[in-house]
Amino acid sequence: MGHYVKTFHAIEIGDGADGRCAAHVRSAMAKPEDWLTDEGRTPEGAAQARQLFETHMPELVPVLDRLAEQLKSPQAKTLLTMATVRPFFSGCTQIGHEGTLLRNYDFAPDHCEGIIVSSRFLRPVVGMQEAGWGLLDGMNDAGLAVSLTFGGRFVHGPGFAMPLVLRYLLETCRTVDEAVGGLRTLPVAIPQNVTLVDPDRSVTVHVGPDIPMTEAPDSCAANHQHLPVPDEQERTTRTGPAGRRTGGGNRCLGDAATTVVPARVRPLAGHRVHGPLPPCRRPVTYHWPGEHWEHTIAGFTPGARTVALGLSGDNNDH
The missing domain is CATH 3.60.60.10 (Penicillin V Acylase; Chain A)
Incomplete structure (x- = not known):
């Protein structure tokens, strides 16, 4: 039985405008459908998630939009709100x-x-x-x-x-x-x-x-x-x-x-x-x-x- 080896990375992502953050978002959310609830994968669920985000985190809306513009997948944009995510426990x-x-x-x-x-x-x-x-x-x-x-x-x-x-x-x-x-x-x-x-x-x-x-x-x-x-x-x-x-x-x-x-x-x-x-x-x-x-x-x-x-x-x- 050997040792478990893992590499940790330290990265600067700035204000999210230059693509560094979006690159890591894409990597972490390569399959947004695996993260989203069934409701979150519908247009109605996506709209509700966006509305919840705008209501409770208005200060971060410009950041969300900045990152979302760099993502091609509409589901990934919904996932950024983190308001329709399947429950995970650790x-x-x-x-x-x-x-x-x-x-x-x-x-x-x-x-x-x-x-x-x-x-x-x-x-x-x-x-x-x-x-x-x-x-x-x-x-x-x-x-x-x-x-x-x-x-x-x-x-x-x-x-x-x-x-x-x-x-x-x-x-x-x-x-x-x-x-x-x-x-x-x-x-x-x-x-x-x-x-x-x-x-x-x-x-x-x-x-x-x-x-x-x-x-x-x-x-x-x-x-x-x-x-x-x-x-x-x-x-x-x-x-x-x-x-x-x-x-x-x-x-x-x-x-x-x-x-x-x-x-x-x-x-x-x-x-x-x-x-x-x-x-x-x-x-x-x-x-x-x-x-x-x-x-x-x-x-x-x-x-x-x-x-x-x-x-x-x-x-x-x-």
Whole structure:
């Protein structure tokens, strides 16, 4: 049994006008029909997705149009709204504490695009790309950092896929309070947990298509929310034990040292948003066994890193 090897890329995509972003969108969304719901593949569904985007993310409409003009497929243009996406579920673990956001990707490496992007759509943002122009996590030039995890309940409703919601929050908000306020008004398609950190505050919130936004007691999250899940589902996802391992008030960061950091095959991301450094020089660091890659908004370094993540036979259980 050999090591699993994966190459991660760091790319600059600017404001999306020069084709670099669209090229990666096309690659990530090569088969938009595999991502879209049945409704999203109809003209009526596409129009509804566009209307939802215009209503809730008006600031990003010029960016959406800029990217859509570079895509030939009408379905790909609909997919950019991330408002008619099939539900997808994967695990993560994250902790916010004293200006630091630490998160682990608890899923198979093949399911991670492995692209770290530096963009300047509305403001400078660095993060781990997901679904073309969405983000699994990221930090902006104001020092706001956010990340997501699956909420542990197999529920689906009208709303946005969370990677695009994270993109929107980082593009339009400067603080945790602003971002939490934004989350209260944004419809999301599946249950998700979002951890948000700025130099003064860290918080985790539970969101979903069937619940109001709910603040968690700690700024820690695995793949579990405040609502129970069926026993059969829990036997498969084991979200409860993961949530209990990462929870614990001021003990969160200490618990993370044993629950998150020694990940067997998964990349670990850390966003440090406080301290004497100005926001543009605060680091975003990606960790793998024996290796790390640090970026800042002011000092982003395009390139590639090929890393050995673990044994190829690892089953990637949480």
